[in-house]
Amino acid sequence: MSEKTIAQINDDLLRPVLRTSARFWIAVLVLGAVVAAAAGAVSYQMWNGIGVWGINRPVFWAFDITNFVFWIGISHAGTLISAILRLANAPWRRPVTRCAEVITVFALMIGGMFPIIHLGRPWLFFWMVPYPSERGIWPQFRSPLAWDFFAINTYLTGSLIFLFYPIIPDFALVRDKVTGWRKKLYTVLSLGWRGTPRQWHRLESAMHIMAIVIIPVAVSVHTIVSWDFAMAPVPMWHSTIFGPYFVAGAIFSGIAGLIIAMAFLRKVLRLEEYLQPAHFDSLGKLLLMMCLVWVYFVFAERLTVWYGNESAEMAVFWTTQRGPFAPLFWTMVICNFVIPFPLLAIKRFRTTITGVVIASWTVVIGMWLERFLIIVPSLSHKYLPYTYGSYRPTWVEITILVGANAAMGLLYILFSKFVPIISIWELKVGAHKPVVVHKQVSVVRTLPAVADDGLRTTDT
């Protein structure tokens, strides 16, 4: 099989942007309807009061914050993976980075919405913003929720920039191919890109800086999310392990989310030749590593709690191990370890896309359960047994949960309609390295041809 020419790359990757099929409209309609239903559920909740949710005293947080932590976790796919792969100059990253970075932005938008809609009085959420107001007070900076607000906004801003920089040359490419209002739109978006060596140099430098800056930001964001729990004296929340535990879980679920998105793009946009089994294999190895890290953290957390044998913590511990939450806990273990581990560890399964995708789906489900099991069992079993509670979601919360997933799909589809979802210029750079001198080219090790990068379109 031969390498793709530049014209072929342009054709294949611009096709989704330039042509719209009926399938696209059907998908937009269906997902849009689900998102509209969720928006209706949120309106219903705001009109009537948050009592239409299943939360109660003492379980003041449940699906809302589970979804929040879950989506912020998913957002770690993109930026972190993409930044690390860029800095490591992994050649196979080229077709992967953009679909990963865009997950970050949308997952943050969806995740960041939950702390707002979960408020008792959501219309006052702007009191989290420090601005000189007639009320004469600022947000309280001692509160982890205030840290959260700043961390997520920083991460969202950084991720948007990180996503936008590498799109500029592709916006310019689209600009040169379209007419009418789209021409105007892409002219604005491409910021006067001409492809001069000076522009290339600046772009590469800016991308490199952002790739370095975004990594500590991403790590800090999920650490701070974990501190929403770890800072409160609640049994099994108040733990020093939570920062790294949450970051590891976030990367774990993030990679799984990325694999699912890539498998979807591959099928729907017919990108089989760009997103190859080798990419799924590489991401599968990363997922396998995070799977082991996750199991290690769960084991370390559970063992120390059990060995410490502190009464309030043990009450929570046993509800998850063999009490009312045990079915969910063991489902989580199956989804996060028992199923994905063999699928990812055994080469025969990992090298099939189906195997990696099945593992990713179970991981995504398992990680959602993990967040739920961190929040609800602890809140329902705080110190005084008299106040023990339980929790059951209502249709409103379930609709919002489903709607959030549909929103991700909808935003993703719309994005891939406006922007080439695979970075065209980066693929070309990979194919013809001398065209643009990449700063780190000199340190790239010579790799076997097949594993070189996404430009090899061999069917192996």
Add this chain to the structure above:
Amino acid sequence: MAIKWGMVIDLDRCTGCEACVVACRAENNIPTAGADQAARERAIHWIRVERYWEGEFPDVRLRFRPVLCQQCEAAPCEAVCPTYASHHTSEGLNAQIYNRCIGTRYCGNACPYTVRFFNFYNPVWEKPFHLQLNPDVSIREVGVMEKCTFCIQRIQAAEIQAEAENRELKDGEFTTACAQSCPPKALVFGDLNDPASEAARLSRSNRGTKLLGELGTKPAVTYLEPESWEG
């Protein structure tokens, strides 16, 4: 010395009659949740009487423990509130400023005593209960947290009266609704910084314990454990 309001609860005296619960409800305009909402664990009781059975049948004993906001000196609920709605006053009270509350409910999670309550809906009073609302206490709207205030309206009324009469507050001059209504006088309210007050005197008892004292929240409520308590 500044005032520090506190309470002593003698568990040997408590009979579990729940008069305190009723008095608090009347004094502080606490809405009734109704059977359905109460079954969903949304009833609001600023003070509650916890009931624990001890031992194995037939050798069982019943224990009561009235639990209200412990007005902690190192309150976990205060630090976590992003809008300063949960706020420490100069008289040692853990105040909840309803108008600042945006309803994150984080304080309710952080409170180890689970004595913070959320308004899941706008409160309603069935007729004729709306006629007995206390004009000195504000009504809390949907989406805000609320909790025991140590009857701050009574504290303020007494302080204003004392200031008008140009004198010091006297111990026992006023008390909270729960303490006032307690038939066996199990609840004693007063200034802990006044060594002569009854509350301060009782809190020095060697039967005195703090609820979940090991958490380091420094509660302003002291429980006098029953002599035979083995827990």
